[in-house]
Amino acid sequence: MPKMVLDAIDRRILAALQRDGRLTNVQLAEEVGLSPSPCLRRVRLLEEAGVIGGYRATLDRAELGLGLTVFVGVKVVRHDESGAAAFRGAVRLLPSVVACHLVSGESDFLLQVVVPDLAAYERLLLDTLMRLPGVSDIRSNFAIQTVKAEGPLPLDHL
Amino acid sequence: MPKMVLDAIDRRILAALQRDGRLTNVQLAEEVGLSPSPCLRRVRLLEEAGVIGGYRATLDRAELGLGLTVFVGVKVVRHDESGAAAFRGAVRLLPSVVACHLVSGESDFLLQVVVPDLAAYERLLLDTLMRLPGVSDIRSNFAIQTVKAEGPLPLDHL
DNA sequence: GGATTTCTTGGCACGGTATGCCAAAGATCG
DNA sequence: CGATCTTTGGCATACCGTGCCAAGAAATCC
Numbered sequence: 125m126p127k128m129v130l131d132a133i134d135r136r137i138l139a140a141l142q143r144d145g146r147l148t149n150v151q152l153a154e155e156v157g158l159s160p161s162p163c164l165r166r167v168r169l170l171e172e173a174g175v176i177g178g179y180r181a182t183l184d185r186a187e188l189g190l191g192l193t194v195f196v197g198v199k200v201v202r203h204d205e206s207g208a209a210a211f212r213g214a215v216r217l218l219p220s221v222v223a224c225h226l227v228s229g230e231s232d233f234l235l236q237v238v239v240p241d242l243a244a245y246e247r248l249l250l251d252t253l254m255r256l257p258g259v260s261d262i263r264s265n266f267a268i269q270t271v272k273a274e275g276p277l278p279l280d281h282l
Numbered sequence: 283m284p285k286m287v288l289d290a291i292d293r294r295i296l297a298a299l300q301r302d303g304r305l306t307n308v309q310l311a312e313e314v315g316l317s318p319s320p321c322l323r324r325v326r327l328l329e330e331a332g333v334i335g336g337y338r339a340t341l342d343r344a345e346l347g348l349g350l351t352v353f354v355g356v357k358v359v360r361h362d363e364s365g366a367a368a369f370r371g372a373v374r375l376l377p378s379v380v381a382c383h384l385v386s387g388e389s390d391f392l393l394q395v396v397v398p399d400l401a402a403y404e405r406l407l408l409d410t411l412m413r414l415p416g417v418s419d420i421r422s423n424f425a426i427q428t429v430k431a432e433g434p435l436p437l438d439h440l
Numbered sequence: 441g442g443a444t445t446t447c448t449t450g451g452c453a454c455g456g457t458a459t460g461c462c463a464a465a466g467a468t469c470g
Numbered sequence: 471c472g473a474t475c476t477t478t479g480g481c482a483t484a485c486c487g488t489g490c491c492a493a494g495a496a497a498t499c500c
Binding site for chain 2: 145176178187188195212219220221222228229231244270273277
């Protein structure tokens with residue numbers, strides 16, 4: 125994946141599509157100061173280069189009855205790459221786990237889990253998470269309030 | 283916000299738009315087994331009810347030169363509301379902080395920070411994060427590998 | 441059980457949009 | 471300064487979004 129060179133117009137395009145992914149190409153073109161044709165071409169290039177990975181509708185968790193977000197720190201038994209691979213594969217298959225990162229620090233993995241309520245989390249924790257391969261310790265941090273979620277990526281450094 | 287009643291077709295619509303937010307209404311209609319007219323109406327209703335909060339392009343962090351993701355645990359001096367409100371307001375204005383939750387457990391706030399490199403994080407940490415109002419302790423957990431990011435919300439519980 | 445009411449669907453028409461193509465303008469480099 | 475390469479803008483066509491109305495299905499009520 126060769127890193128693409130982005131100019132000021134590309135940055136404006138990305139910022140606009142990050143704000144509203146369903147912008148019409150005509151609207152987008154006007155917003156970035158281009159005519160529709162070259163604007164659409166730039167968007168296609170950004171998509172093909174992988175800068176734009178895709179487009180997603182962002183859903184409201186509360187409206188969907190997903191009232192509980194939990195950040196779960198997981199420690200695994202160390203020095204076992206096959207075990208860690210198994211853990212990653214298992215986590216990827218869990219729909220309730222919307223994010224998972226290998227991290228430095230106290231925990232080895234940091235998961236973001238979304239469930240309807242505490243009862244659902246209890247089931248997930250006891251029946252699934254604690255039984256994942258190689259897990260030695262689990263720490264649950266419940267989200268009490270969301271200050272900022274899924275904020276746009278910063279582009280000012282370009 | 284009265285919770286909207288969602289049937290199987292609505293669920294399919296949400297799943298499809300979560301997968302590809304730029305789906306044409308015609309494509310979407312065919313995918314969920316409806317003709318375009320009622321399909322579009324349902325999408326509009328979901329938008330107005332707030333179930334669909336918006337549409338966003340998902341960008342590739344590595345391609346944008348945002349190579350470093352850090353999960354930052356922040357402790358504040360007290361849970362007194364004025365201090366916490368100041369902290370939240372300040373965090374919301376930081377572009378590098380893409381997510382921030384008030385959480386239970388060791389830390390009070392859990393932040394997700396996205397920066398180009400370690401030098402940028404050092405500057406953010408020393409010049410900004412440590413000077414935020416009421417901060418008493420900061421713990422940085424660096425993302426080493428992303429197993430799953432921004433996964434779709436689970437809808438099977440409906 | 442049947443009729444009425446209410447909600448949802450599907451088709452149609454029109455205005456707007458996406459998209460490929462070509463010429464013109466601009467930038468780059470020797 | 472001139473040639474080459476890149477990017478832009480406009481145009482034409484096919485497709486799509488969107489509002490409207492009638493037909494169908496579902497629920498309700500007597």
